[in-house]
Amino acid sequence: MKKGSGDWRIWLIDDNFWHTLRSSTVAIIDRVEVGHFLDEALNRYFSAEDLSPLQKALIHEIASGAVRWKGYFDWVLSRYTKADTKKHVRYLLWVSLYQVSFMRKAGYHVVKEAVEYAKRTHGQKTAGFVNAILRRFMRDLESGSIARPGVTHPGQAASLHALSTLYSFPEWLVTRWLQRFGPSETEKLLSALNRPPVFTLRVDLRRIRRDEVTRTLEAKGVNVSPGAFLESALHVDKLAPVLDDALFREKLVHIQDEASQLAGLSLQPEPGNLVLDACAGLGTKTEQISETSDRLRLVAMDNSLTRLRLISHPSHAILADALAPPFRDETFDAILLDAPCSSFGIIRKHPELKWRRKSEDIRHFGARQLTMLRALWDRLKTGGHLVYSVCSFEPEETLDVIERFGKERKFVLENPFPFLFNRDCFISLPHESNMDGFFIARLRKL
Numbered sequence: 001m002k003k004g005s006g007d008w009r010i011w012l013i014d015d016n017f018w019h020t021l022r023s024s025t026v027a028i029i030d031r032v033e034v035g036h037f038l039d040e041a042l043n044r045y046f047s048a049e050d051l052s053p054l055q056k057a058l059i060h061e062i063a064s065g066a067v068r069w070k071g072y073f074d075w076v077l078s079r080y081t082k083a084d085t086k087k088h089v090r091y092l093l094w095v096s097l098y099q100v101s102f103m104r105k106a107g108y109h110v111v112k113e114a115v116e117y118a119k120r121t122h123g124q125k126t127a128g129f130v131n132a133i134l135r136r137f138m139r140d141l142e143s144g145s146i147a148r149p150g151v152t153h154p155g156q157a158a159s160l161h162a163l164s165t166l167y168s169f170p171e172w173l174v175t176r177w178l179q180r181f182g183p184s185e186t187e188k189l190l191s192a193l194n195r196p197p198v199f200t201l202r203v204d205l206r207r208i209r210r211d212e213v214t215r216t217l218e219a220k221g222v223n224v225s226p227g228a229f230l231e232s233a234l235h236v237d238k239l240a241p242v243l244d245d246a247l248f249r250e251k252l253v254h255i256q257d258e259a260s261q262l263a264g265l266s267l268q269p270e271p272g273n274l275v276l277d278a279c280a281g282l283g284t285k286t287e288q289i290s291e292t293s294d295r296l297r298l299v300a301m302d303n304s305l306t307r308l309r310l311i312s313h314p315s316h317a318i319l320a321d322a323l324a325p326p327f328r329d330e331t332f333d334a335i336l337l338d339a340p341c342s343s344f345g346i347i348r349k350h351p352e353l354k355w356r357r358k359s360e361d362i363r364h365f366g367a368r369q370l371t372m373l374r375a376l377w378d379r380l381k382t383g384g385h386l387v388y389s390v391c392s393f394e395p396e397e398t399l400d401v402i403e404r405f406g407k408e409r410k411f412v413l414e415n416p417f418p419f420l421f422n423r424d425c426f427i428s429l430p431h432e433s434n435m436d437g438f439f440i441a442r443l444r445k446l
Contacts, residue, residue, distance in 0.1 A: 018113035019120070021059065022095060024049070028063040029091045038067060038352050053240030061196070065102060066094040068194060068351035071168035072149045073097045079146070080133050089126055092118060096134055100141070101149055107138045150194060158187060167194060172359050173344075180395075185431070192431035197348040200227065200435075201234045201242065202256040204291055210234065213253055217242065228433065229420055230265070233258040251312075256284050259345075259428045259438035263338060263389040264288035266416035266426070266440050271295040273333035278322040278376055283311030285338055290315065299332075301325065322372045329378045334385045337376055339369045341390035341397050345430065345437020366396035373405050380445050387416065389440045393429055398439035410446040 024045060031041040042063065046056050066073070073094045077085060085093070096114040100107050111134045119127035140146035147166055152158040160178065164171040167190035177186045203210050210231060214224045220241040227233025236242060239255070247253045264285040269275050271293045277286045280300035290298055301318040302308050308317045320326050322337065342362050347354050373388060380386055390397050402413070402425065413424040426440040 022117045024059050025063045025095045026091045032352050062095055065098040069149055069168045070094055075165045188431040193347045199236045199239050200257045202254045202261050203232045204252050205232055208252045227258045230261055257436045259435040263440050266442050267334050267336050267387045269334045276332045276335045278337045281307055323375055325379055327379045330381045331379050335376055335380050336387050338389045339372055341365050341392040343391050345391040362394050362396050369401050377409055382445055384445050386443045391438055393437040402441050411443040414442045414444050416440050416442040
């Protein structure tokens with residue numbers, strides 16, 4: 001078979017498929033476990049290998065799924081063995097347990113391939129261990145003697161331990177959400193955050209109509225559906241054909257969740273305004289803001305030169321920190337502060353975050369966000385607008401920040417989307433909106 005073939009059926013029967021799959025996913029998980037972000041680990045691996053989009057998609061699904069469900073898988077392993085399992089063998093078991101639990105491939109094929117891989121890389125003794133664990137798990141699943149991941153007893157309120165284990169979330173986080181939302185809503189939230197992410201496009205409606213984008217992508221086998229609120233938002237069931245299309249290369253479409261699009265849209269600058277994107281990151285919202293008018297004067301600021309260099313649209317790029325912005329008072333007509341946060345709203349895209357964050361991190365983020373607001377406020381003209389947004393729905397990072405800031409400075413909370421909602425601030429909860437978790441507030445300076 002030619003390496004990089006786009007036909008997954010050919011790839012599946014290739015003799016080296018099972019070894020490539022497991023070696024790659026184990027290597028990716030290893031990088032994530034030592035502190036790298038999942039998307040960075042995947043991109044690094046894919047950039048070094050000649051793989052088809054379908055091959056990449058399969059590796060992406062299994063590696064992401066193993067990280068997402070590792071809490072449940074470690075619980076399974078704790079029932080079957082008392083000894084500590086070497087990390088690479090544990091990662092191999094995570095991958096195989098994910099395949100057995102969530103994928104349509106026959107379990108006996110998964111076991112055979114995992115055992116052969118273990119024999120080749122770790123020896124006969126480890127292969128026997130892997131074989132015993134996987135076969136026992138399949139028997140227990142079939143008999144019902146072990147609970148399936150993401151399944152609790154219907155009609156019964158699940159305990160903290162059951163929710164944490166069966167939905168694969170740390171107990172401190174489940175405890176927090178139980179206190180806030182109650183058992184039923186918490187279970188819905190955990191279930192929503194464990195689903196594979198929804199891929200959303202932002203269409204540059206100045207340059208192309210949404211129906212044109214839809215027709216083009218559907219012709220490439222992509223299932224397309226409209227966003228919940230915005231004409232610019234389109235959901236797609238796969239990204240690889242999008243990334244390979246001229247629509248993306250020519251920046252007619254961008255990868256951006258609908259909640260994130262709402263944050264950029266809420267700034268609503270006027271033509272001729274001087275606008276600051278205070279934490280520009282990769283420039284997704286900077287580019288979105290630039291599309292609202294050709295007459296904006298737009299400054300993108302970030303504390304990472306690497307990220308600033310990736311912003312490709314015309315703007316002034318400033319290497320600086322939002323905690324100490326290098327501008328005179330009353331400089332900007334509008335400021336977007338899309339602040340660093342716990343990022344619990346994007347756990348679907350970054351499942352590693354639920355294992356890395358600690359309870360105290362939320363409070364620390366809230367304090368830092370308030371400090372950024374203070375630093376940027378004086379740079380905003382009287383009568384100007386500042387939009388504060390975070391991809392989180394935790395009170396300490398959202399409403400509490402605005403309430404504390406309101407005790408120090410004078411502003412009016414304006415409805416960021418009067419054409420959509422009747423509320424002072426926007427909060428997206430993933431199990432209710434099917435979007436990323438997000439918070440958006442629009443402050444007018446008095």
